Amino acid sequence: MKTLQVNLAERSYPIFIGRDLLQQAALVEPYVKAQQVMIVSNETVAPLYLSAVKTAFAQFHTRTVILPDGETYKNLSVLNQIFDALLEAHCDRHTTVVALGGGVVGDMAGFAAACYQRGVPFIQIPTTLLAQVDSSVGGKTGVNHSLGKNMIGAFHQPQAVVIDTNTLNTLDDRQLSAGLAEVVKYGLIRDAAFFAWLERMYPALLQRDPKALAYAIERSCQCKADIVSQDEWEGGVRALLNLGHTFGHAIETGMGYGRVLHGEAIAIGMCLAAQMSVGLGWVGAEDLSRIENLLKALRLPTQMPAELNSPRVLNLMKVDKKVRQGRIYLVLLKAIGDGIITDDYEITQLKQVLNA
Amino acid sequence: MKTLQVNLAERSYPIFIGRDLLQQAALVEPYVKAQQVMIVSNETVAPLYLSAVKTAFAQFHTRTVILPDGETYKNLSVLNQIFDALLEAHCDRHTTVVALGGGVVGDMAGFAAACYQRGVPFIQIPTTLLAQVDSSVGGKTGVNHSLGKNMIGAFHQPQAVVIDTNTLNTLDDRQLSAGLAEVVKYGLIRDAAFFAWLERMYPALLQRDPKALAYAIERSCQCKADIVSQDEWEGGVRALLNLGHTFGHAIETGMGYGRVLHGEAIAIGMCLAAQMSVGLGWVGAEDLSRIENLLKALRLPTQMPAELNSPRVLNLMKVDKKVRQGRIYLVLLKAIGDGIITDDYEITQLKQVLNA
Numbered sequence: 023m024k025t026l027q028v029n030l031a032e033r034s035y036p037i038f039i040g041r042d043l044l045q046q047a048a049l050v051e052p053y054v055k056a057q058q059v060m061i062v063s064n065e066t067v068a069p070l071y072l073s074a075v076k077t078a079f080a081q082f083h084t085r086t087v088i089l090p091d092g093e094t095y096k097n098l099s100v101l102n103q104i105f106d107a108l109l110e111a112h113c114d115r116h117t118t119v120v121a122l123g124g125g126v127v128g129d130m131a132g133f134a135a136a137c138y139q140r141g142v143p144f145i146q147i148p149t150t151l152l153a154q155v156d157s158s159v160g161g162k163t164g165v166n167h168s169l170g171k172n173m174i175g176a177f178h179q180p181q182a183v184v185i186d187t188n189t190l191n192t193l194d195d196r197q198l199s200a201g202l203a204e205v206v207k208y209g210l211i212r213d214a215a216f217f218a219w220l221e222r223m224y225p226a227l228l229q230r231d232p233k234a235l236a237y238a239i240e241r242s243c244q245c246k247a248d249i250v251s252q253d254e255w256e257g258g259v260r261a262l263l264n265l266g267h268t269f270g271h272a273i274e275t276g277m278g279y280g281r282v283l284h285g286e287a288i289a290i291g292m293c294l295a296a297q298m299s300v301g302l303g304w305v306g307a308e309d310l311s312r313i314e315n316l317l318k319a320l321r322l323p324t325q326m327p328a329e330l331n332s333p334r335v336l337n338l339m340k341v342d343k344k345v346r347q348g349r350i351y352l353v354l355l356k357a358i359g360d361g362i363i364t365d366d367y368e369i370t371q372l373k374q375v376l377n378a
Numbered sequence: 379m380k381t382l383q384v385n386l387a388e389r390s391y392p393i394f395i396g397r398d399l400l401q402q403a404a405l406v407e408p409y410v411k412a413q414q415v416m417i418v419s420n421e422t423v424a425p426l427y428l429s430a431v432k433t434a435f436a437q438f439h440t441r442t443v444i445l446p447d448g449e450t451y452k453n454l455s456v457l458n459q460i461f462d463a464l465l466e467a468h469c470d471r472h473t474t475v476v477a478l479g480g481g482v483v484g485d486m487a488g489f490a491a492a493c494y495q496r497g498v499p500f501i502q503i504p505t506t507l508l509a510q511v512d513s514s515v516g517g518k519t520g521v522n523h524s525l526g527k528n529m530i531g532a533f534h535q536p537q538a539v540v541i542d543t544n545t546l547n548t549l550d551d552r553q554l555s556a557g558l559a560e561v562v563k564y565g566l567i568r569d570a571a572f573f574a575w576l577e578r579m580y581p582a583l584l585q586r587d588p589k590a591l592a593y594a595i596e597r598s599c600q601c602k603a604d605i606v607s608q609d610e611w612e613g614g615v616r617a618l619l620n621l622g623h624t625f626g627h628a629i630e631t632g633m634g635y636g637r638v639l640h641g642e643a644i645a646i647g648m649c650l651a652a653q654m655s656v657g658l659g660w661v662g663a664e665d666l667s668r669i670e671n672l673l674k675a676l677r678l679p680t681q682m683p684a685e686l687n688s689p690r691v692l693n694l695m696k697v698d699k700k701v702r703q704g705r706i707y708l709v710l711l712k713a714i715g716d717g718i719i720t721d722d723y724e725i726t727q728l729k730q731v732l733n734a
Contacts, residue, residue, distance in 0.1 A: 057703060098454050102523075109525035114701045137493075139699045140520065140531045164496065167458075169465035175496045176532065343495045345470045347413060 024236075026243050028159065029251040033179045037159060037243050039236065043186040044074040044147065047081065053145055053181035056116035059084040062104055062131035063122040064091040067149050070192055075122050075147060082118075085111050089127065094280040096126045096166050098174065104134040115139040118181070124150035124197075125157035125284060129175070132163030136178035146180045149189040151201025151235075152285050155208075155242035156263075158183050160250040166279055170341040171271040177255055185243070187236055195228075199321045200285025202227060203266075203292070205238050206316060208245040210292060211262045214359025216241055221312065224319050261344060262361045265353040266291030272338035276330045282323075289322035297375045299355040302367060309358050332376035380592075382599050384515065385607040389535045393515060393599050395592065399542040400430040400503065403437065409501055409537035412472035415440040418460055418487035419478040420447040423505050426548055431478050431503060438474075441467050445483065450636040452482045452522050454530065460490040471495040474537070480506035480553075481513035481640065485531070488519030492534035502536045505545040507557025507591075508641050511564075511598035512619075514539050516606040522635055526697040527627040533611055541599070543592055551584075555677045556641025558583060559622075559648070561594050562672060564601040566648060567618045570715025572597055577668065580675050617700060618717045621709040622647030628694035632686045638679075645678035653731045655711040658723060665714050688732035 023040030038049055059082040063072055068088050076084060087107035089100055108117065119142060121131035128146055135144035148158035164175020190198065202224075209217030220227070226234035246263065253260040269291030273282055282290075296313045299305040314324045326335070344351040349365040350372070356362050379396030394405055415438040419428055424444050432440060443463035445456055464473065475498060477487035484502055491500035504514035520531020546554065558580075565573030576583075582590035602619065609616040625647030629638055638646075652669045655661040670680045682691070700707040705721040706728070712718050 098458055102454055105523055105530055106525070109523055109529060109697060112696055112701070114703070115699050116702060137520075137530045137532060139529060140518070140533055162496070164493075167461050167465055169462070173465060173495060174461055174493045176493060177496055340468055341465060343471050345468070346472060347470070 024240055026240070026247050028179070028247045030179060030254055035180055035182050037183040037185065037247065039185045039187065039240055039243065041186065041188050041232070043184050044071055044189070045077040047078045049184055050078050050145060050182065051081065053143070054079070054082055054118045055143060056114070056118070057083045058111070058113050058117040059120060060108055060111065060113055060117055061086045061120040061122055062089065062127060062134070064089045064127050066091040067123040067127070071122060071149060071189060075120065079120070089130065092280045093126055093166070093274070093284065094278075096130055096279065098165055101130055101134055101165055104131065105138060108134070108138055113138070115142060117142050119144040120147060121145070121158075122147045122149065123153070124148065125153045128153050128158050129163050129172070130165060132161070132178055132180065133165060133175055136163055136176035141178065143181050144178070146183040148183070148185060150193055150197055151190055151239070152197070152204055154185045154239050155201060156204040156246065158185070159243055159246045161254070169275070170338075171275050171279070173341070185239060187232065187239065190230060190235060195321070196283065198228070198230070200283040202320045203285035203289040203317065203322050205242050206320070207263070207265050207288065207292065208242050210313065210355060210358060211265050211353070211361030212359055213241070213245060214357070217316075217358050221316055224316065228320065261351070261363045262353055264344065265361055266295055268339050268342045268344060268350065268352055269294045269335070271342060272335045273327065273330065275338050276334055277327060282327065286323050289317045290324060290326060293317065293324040294326070294375050295352060295354050297378065298352065298367065298371060301371050301375065302354065304354065304356050305358075312358065326376070332373060335376055336373065380596055382596070382603050384535070384603045386535060386610055389610075391536055391538050393539040393541065393603065395541045395543065395596055395599065397542065397544050397588070399540050400427055400545070401433040403434045405540055406434050406501060406538065407437065409499070410435070410438055410474045411499060412470070412474070413439045414467070414469050414473040415476060416464055416467065416469055416473055417442045417476045417478055418445065418483060418490070420445045420483050422447040423479040423483070427478060427505060427545060431476070435476070445486065448636045449482055449522070449630070449640065450634075452486055452635065454521055457486055457490055457521055460487065461494060464490070464494050469494070471498060473498050475500040476503060477501070477514070478503045478505065479509070480504065481509045484509050484514050485519050485528070486521060488517070488534055488536065489521060489531055492519055492532035497534065499537050500534070502539040504539070504541060506549055506553055507546055507595070508553070508560055510541045510595050511557060512560040512602065514541070515599055515602045517610070525631070526694075527631050527635070529697070541595060543588060543595065546586060546591060551677070552639065554584070554586070556639040558676045559641035559645040559673065559678050561598050562676070563619070563621050563644065563648065564598050566669065566711060566714060567621050567709070567717035568715055569597070569601060570713070573672075573714050577672055580672065584676065617707070617719045618709055620700065621717055622651055624695050624698045624700060624706065624708055625650045625691075627698060628691045629683065629686065631694050632690055633683060638683065642679050645673045646680060646682060649673065649680040650682070650731050651708060651710055653734065654708065654723065654727060657727050657731065658710065660710065660712050661714075668714065682732070688729060691732055692729065
């Protein structure tokens with residue numbers, strides 16, 4: 023087992039990465055402060071891993087709430103099911119919420135923990151690659167609104183993140199690839215050597231070689247932990263983690279939540295960001311090819327879905343957390359391994375990329 | 379105009395108290411950081427004061443969302459109307475939300491500001507006595523759940539609080555009395571001299587003597603500001619501000635939100651807390667009489683509504699933010715002007731008071 027640390031003074035916490043961690047009581051017990059525990063999971067993950075996790079929390083008074091599975095359920099109304107469960111069980115302000123599942127479960131359980139009685143502690147147990155390398159770390163929680171993704175939420179750091187890499191064995195291929203999109207992101211924004219490693223090792227990752235996956239997870243979590251430790255509330259450098267996300271969120275919202283997976287939308291978004299960067303003369307055409315080729319090799323889409331037209335995407339991009347005074351700030355690339363947050367481009371350049 | 383200060387390091391903010399403040403641009407302009415402003419009000423308050431407030435924000439790009447009026451609308455679904463308005467207007471992360479109304483509007487607009495894009499700034503402009511002396515100060519925001527009051531929320535401090543005492547002229551008598559219940563609370567928990575002043579001055583307050591009301595608001599806000607400055611997240615002393623609230627919230631939830639006003643429920647709750655304190659030998663019967671007499675003089679109820687039975691109230695009290703490991707912590711009185719947070723009582727003593 024590897025242990026990484028997110029350093030945020032009194033809100034610091036560990037990320038445990040390894041095999042057979044789900045049922046280990048010793049890992050989670052130090053982070054549970056009172057008797058009541060509410061495990062939040064979904065109907066896909068619970069049959070697979072809930073009983074193992076219950077073993078880990080056996081010494082506490084543990085209850086469960088099972089949500090429907092999918093991005094389309096990440097909304098205020100399904101969030102209320104978590105509040106119902108907490109209140110029906112008379113859970114108090116010291117209850118620990120446990121998120122067992124992918125990014126949707128983690129974001130919703132985390133947001134419920136942020137708001138329940140104005141804040142209770144929570145633990146992340148991510149079971150998808152995407153959640154393990156990205157969404158479970160850093161304290162961003164929230165739900166979607168029909169007009170914009172992740173528009174309602176809170177910063178609320180977990181007490182601990184437990185990543186059991188065994189859970190990837192049950193992940194379907196499409197979800198695995200979606201997670202790898204976020205792994206590629208770390209290479210692009212600040213780790214050219216990792217990007218090159220991914221270019222060499224992608225067959226091992228797709229074959230679920232445990233060593234390769236564990237390394238990809240560790241390096242991704244280390245990068246995320248470093249950035250979050252520097253900039254918890256996204257005043258600056260943390261926005262780099264949104265490479266491809268302004269495009270990607272617009273695609274997800276435009277297509278209807280759940281039709282394109284988050285990681286797939288981010289893959290397309292990273293290609294569009296790379297194309298913008300080429301147009302600005304920052305990145306060469308050969309680097310764009312490397313990016314597109316790696317994503318294709320990872321079985322990810324690289325082009326805007328045909329049914330979305332460019333004015334609609336542009337309009338959706340204007341509803342983004344990085345918009346300021348009507349200007350859309352984008353994460354672009356100065357090189358592979360060197361991301362930059364900027365509004366230093368012409369709107370015509372953006373339109374050109376969306377039209378292409 | 380008086381200016382008080384809530385001292386919370388980088389989250390510090392002023393409370394302005396005076397007449398004719400609503401339309402004063404100079405008061406609010408320093409606290410608005412970007413062009414977009416969203417005023418949240420309700421259908422009762424907007425016709426009275428929205429145009430004055432729009433004058434104050436005239437130099438910004440200001441939009442409005444009007445909610446239905448009443449505690450019964452303080453829920454997640456009506457909250458979503460604020461998110462709808464923010465997203466339809468493409469409001470970005472630097473938008474200032476303005477709460478214009480009573481406690482319900484302030485709590486909901488503040489909670490929407492806490493969650494929109496994971497947090498935007500907001501300004502409180504309370505127009506009821508209750509909101510002016512209590513809920514607009516201190517950063518507690520949130521909505522009700524059918525199973526418990528204020529169970530979903532966030533701590534989110536405003537940029538400024540603007541209290542225009544003229545707005546009390548349009549407040550109906552019942553709302554005025556409800557606000558005075560929270561004023562009495564400050565006297566009871568830590569200001570015996572203020573309690574005695576209220577015993578002398580209640581006729582002036584009921585007659586809406588501007589000087590008397592202004593003094594009551596200032597002294598209440600000063601007390602609240604002092605306590606919040608000491609204990610922002612209610613780890614200790616801040617819980618004193620909940621005198622009567624564990625009883626009161628149970629009454630509000632049990633009766634159905636909106637039937638008993640919050641201040642009325644708190645008045646009943648303070649009487650029950652005082653009776654408990656008498657039973658514990660901490661407070662004499664003559665002090666209980668003083669408390670009940672003052673509340674009655676202020677036209678407030680002092681007895682549990684007949685339609686609520688004691689087991690139901692007790693059960694509802696167990697869903698309270700001050701419950702820990704099944705023990706209900708209560709704010710009780712060692713004397714008039716000396717509140718204490720304690721679970722040092724027998725459950726039979728609580729039942730006795732509820733049965734009486």
